[in-house]
Amino acid sequence: MATVNGDVDVSQVKGTPLPSGQEAGTVEKAARDRARIRRGIVCTLLGGALWGLNGTVSKFLMDTYGMEPLWLVCVRELTVCWLFLAAAAASADGRSKLRAVTHDARGMLEILAVALGAVLFSQVAYLQAINWTSSATATIMQSLGMLLVLAYVCLIMRRRPRRREVLGIALALVGTFLVATGGNPAELALPLGGLVWGLVCAVSSACLSILPAKPMAKWGNFVVNGLAFLASGVILTLAYRPWEHMPALDGLALALLAFCILGGTFGSYALYLQGVHDAGSMRASLLGTIEPITATITTVLMLGTTFSPADLVGFAMILAMVYLTA
Numbered sequence: 001m002a003t004v005n006g007d008v009d010v011s012q013v014k015g016t017p018l019p020s021g022q023e024a025g026t027v028e029k030a031a032r033d034r035a036r037i038r039r040g041i042v043c044t045l046l047g048g049a050l051w052g053l054n055g056t057v058s059k060f061l062m063d064t065y066g067m068e069p070l071w072l073v074c075v076r077e078l079t080v081c082w083l084f085l086a087a088a089a090a091s092a093d094g095r096s097k098l099r100a101v102t103h104d105a106r107g108m109l110e111i112l113a114v115a116l117g118a119v120l121f122s123q124v125a126y127l128q129a130i131n132w133t134s135s136a137t138a139t140i141m142q143s144l145g146m147l148l149v150l151a152y153v154c155l156i157m158r159r160r161p162r163r164r165e166v167l168g169i170a171l172a173l174v175g176t177f178l179v180a181t182g183g184n185p186a187e188l189a190l191p192l193g194g195l196v197w198g199l200v201c202a203v204s205s206a207c208l209s210i211l212p213a214k215p216m217a218k219w220g221n222f223v224v225n226g227l228a229f230l231a232s233g234v235i236l237t238l239a240y241r242p243w244e245h246m247p248a249l250d251g252l253a254l255a256l257l258a259f260c261i262l263g264g265t266f267g268s269y270a271l272y273l274q275g276v277h278d279a280g281s282m283r284a285s286l287l288g289t290i291e292p293i294t295a296t297i298t299t300v301l302m303l304g305t306t307f308s309p310a311d312l313v314g315f316a317m318i319l320a321m322v323y324l325t326a
Helices: 010-015 021-065 069-089 092-102 105-132 135-143 145-157 163-181 192-210 213-219 221-240 251-279 281-287 290-303 309-325
Strands: none
Touching (some): 021 105, 069 092, 069 105, 069 251, 092 213, 092 221, 135 163, 145 163, 163 309, 213 221
8 A cells, every 4th residue: 555654545635546657657757758858958058059159269269360270170170089989988888889880891981971071071161151251150151051951851751841941941042142242132241252161061061960860870979970070180180281380379279279179069069969869859950049149149249240230130031941941
C-alpha cells in the first residue's frame, strides 16, 4: 500500500486514484522532455550569441591589427580541432568512434569532403565577408543559405515550396536588394567584394548544413568536427603559409584571439549542436536568429558601425525568411 508519511493512503487523498506505473512513467518522461527542451533552448541561444559576438571580435582584430582573414582561419582551425577531438575522447563512445573512423577509408573521405566543402569553405567565406563588410551584414547574408537548404529539401522530397516558403523567398530577395543597394538600384551600398563574399557565405552556410549531416549521424559531432577542422587547417596552412603573414599582436589581441577560439568557435559550435540535439532542428533554426541580432548590436556598440533604415528593413526581411522557411 502506497502511503505518505507512512500512514496515509494516497489513493484516498481527495478521492484521487493512485496513478499507475505506466502513467507515472509517462509524467516523468514528459518532465524530462520539457527539461531537455529548455536546456536546448538555452544552449542554442548561448551558442548563437557567441557566434554573433565572434564575428564582431574577428572584425575588430582584422581592422585594428591588420590580421588577414586566412591567417585567422588557420589559427582558429589548427587550435580548435584539438578541443573537439579532446571532447570526443572524453567519452568511451567518442573514443570508440574516433578509432573506428580512422580505420574506415570511406568515413575518412566523407570527413575530408566536410573539411573542404563545409568547414574550410564556410570559415573562409564568413571571415572574408566580415572583412569586406561587417559582422552584422555577413551574418545576415549567411542566413540566406536557408533558401538553398530549402531548395535542396524540395528537390530531395520532390515537392514544391509551400505558400509560406514562397513568401519567405520573396522577403529574402527584397531584403537582399535593400542591403545591397540601400534601396537605390542605381548603385551598390555594399562594396562589390562584400556582396560577392556575402553570397558565397550563404552558399557555404548551406553546405555546412547539408554535408556533415550523414557523417555526424554515424560518427558523432565532436569526432567529425575535430577531424574536419584538423584536415581543413592543415590544407589551408600548407597553401597559405601563415608564418609569412604574422601580425603584430599585443595582450589585448591575444585575449580576443583566445575568445575567438574558445568561445566564438568551440563554444558556439558545441552549444549550438547540443541545442539542436535537445530542442530540435526547427527550434534551433528559429532561435539561431539571435546570431545576426547579436552581431548587429555588438557591431554598433563595439565598433560604432551605423546602418541605414534600408539596411535594417532588409535585415528584418531576411530574418523573417528564416522563420517562414524553418
